Amino acid sequence: MSAAALPLPAPLWRRYPLLLVALLLLALPTLWSLASLLWGKSDQEHGPILLLMFAWVLHREWPRLDALPEQPSRWGWALVLPALLAYVLGRSQQIWLLEIGAFIPLLAGCGVLAKGRAALRPLAFPLLMLLFAIPLPGALVDLLTTGLKQHVSVLAENLLYGAGYPIARSGVTLTIGSYQLLVADACSGLNSLFSLFAVGLLYLYMQGYHSRWRNLLLLLAIAPIAILANVVRVMALVLLTYYGGDALGQGFLHGVAGILLFAIALLALYLLDAALGVLFRTRRPS
Numbered sequence: 001m002s003a004a005a006l007p008l009p010a011p012l013w014r015r016y017p018l019l020l021v022a023l024l025l026l027a028l029p030t031l032w033s034l035a036s037l038l039w040g041k042s043d044q045e046h047g048p049i050l051l052l053m054f055a056w057v058l059h060r061e062w063p064r065l066d067a068l069p070e071q072p073s074r075w076g077w078a079l080v081l082p083a084l085l086a087y088v089l090g091r092s093q094q095i096w097l098l099e100i101g102a103f104i105p106l107l108a109g110c111g112v113l114a115k116g117r118a119a120l121r122p123l124a125f126p127l128l129m130l131l132f133a134i135p136l137p138g139a140l141v142d143l144l145t146t147g148l149k150q151h152v153s154v155l156a157e158n159l160l161y162g163a164g165y166p167i168a169r170s171g172v173t174l175t176i177g178s179y180q181l182l183v184a185d186a187c188s189g190l191n192s193l194f195s196l197f198a199v200g201l202l203y204l205y206m207q208g209y210h211s212r213w214r215n216l217l218l219l220l221a222i223a224p225i226a227i228l229a230n231v232v233r234v235m236a237l238v239l240l241t242y243y244g245g246d247a248l249g250q251g252f253l254h255g256v257a258g259i260l261l262f263a264i265a266l267l268a269l270y271l272l273d274a275a276l277g278v279l280f281r282t283r284r285p286s
Contacts, residue, residue, distance in 0.1 A: 016114055023110070026087060030099055038096070038135060046195040047133060053202055054129040064122035071116035079109030096135045104130055125205060132198035149183045152227065156183075156234045165242070174234075176242045183234060193226040196265050203269065214276050221272055229265040236260065 039047045083106035090098025104127050111119030149172045157169040160176070167176040172183040200222040204215055 016110075019110055019114070023106070026106075027103070029091070030103075034100075044135060047135070050129070050133040050195060050198055053198060054126055054133060057129050057202070057205070058123075058126040061122040061126055065111065065115065065119055068115045068118050068122075070114075071118065072114060073112050073116045075117065076109040076112030076114075079105040079112065083109060097137055100134045101131075129198060129202065132194060136194065148227070152231055152234055153183045155228075155231045156238065159231070160235060160238060165239075167238070174238055176238055179241050179245075181238055181241060193223055196226045196262070196269075197222050199266065200269060203273075207273075211280055214273075214280055217276060218269065218273060222269065225265050225268045225272075229261050229268065232264055233261040 034047060034051075038044050083102045083104075086098045087102035087106070089095065090100070090102060107130075108120060108123055108127060111123050153169055153172045153174060157167055157174060160167045165176060167174060169175070174181045174183065197219075200219060204218060209215055
């Protein structure tokens with residue numbers, strides 16, 4: 001029989017149906033809890049997007065994983081068993097960090113059990129995307145958002161005051177005209193920074209640049225871009241309230257401002273990348 005006539009191996013999910021069923025039995029209750037308890041909050045609306053990013057990258061890397069030779073390794077249990085314990089603890093105690101985070105070593109361990117340690121290479125970037133879908137611990141959010149809210153409030157106040165608006169600030173509360181607006185945690189920029197960093201990594205993954213400097217500069221630019229875009233968001237909400245009242249500033253347009261924030265940040269990242277593309281194409285080697 002010629003090599004061309006040899007039957008192709010069955011897809012990975014057909015060779016390990018019980019493993020797929022086990023993963024679904026763990027994932028479906030977690031997805032239901034996320035959809036019903038967490039993703040409805042204003043500071044976690046980016047969760048489904050990040051999870052879809054993980055699914056898309058995993059789908060893209062799946063042929064590389066499936067093409068690996070069959071070299072099962074028992075070392076995968078060293079990842080699977082602790083992951084299962086973390087999942088049970090996180091699920092029973094409603095600790096998102098453990099419940100969702102357990103899927104990272106669990107998927108990695110399943111790959112090692114099926115394909116050996118070589119499976120970790122095609123799984124590395126999808127699992128990195130899954131890491132961004134884990135909600136940050138509340139204590140860490142409180143610690144980081146305090147400083148971010150302060151800086152966002154100061155920048156928004158200075159820019160609007162410089163433009164001639166009657167605005168004043170007390171802590172993270174902005175007063176403009178007869179209205180007072182509190183810069184909440186959702187407006188601190190932390191969640192937008194977290195999600196935008198994930199999108200930035202995905203953008204670089206899709207572009208596949210070989211220049212380490214170009215990749216590094218784009219990664220370093222994500223944080224200031226996210227913060228400045230969030231300042232624009234806060235300023236837009238302040239001006240909407242100033243001209244249209246609370247009904248306008250805190251209504252439907254409040255959610256639209258969040259989408260605008262993301263669009264501005266992504267556009268800024270794209271324009272920076274385009275500028276860097278011109279720089280790296282025209283720079284002569286030394």
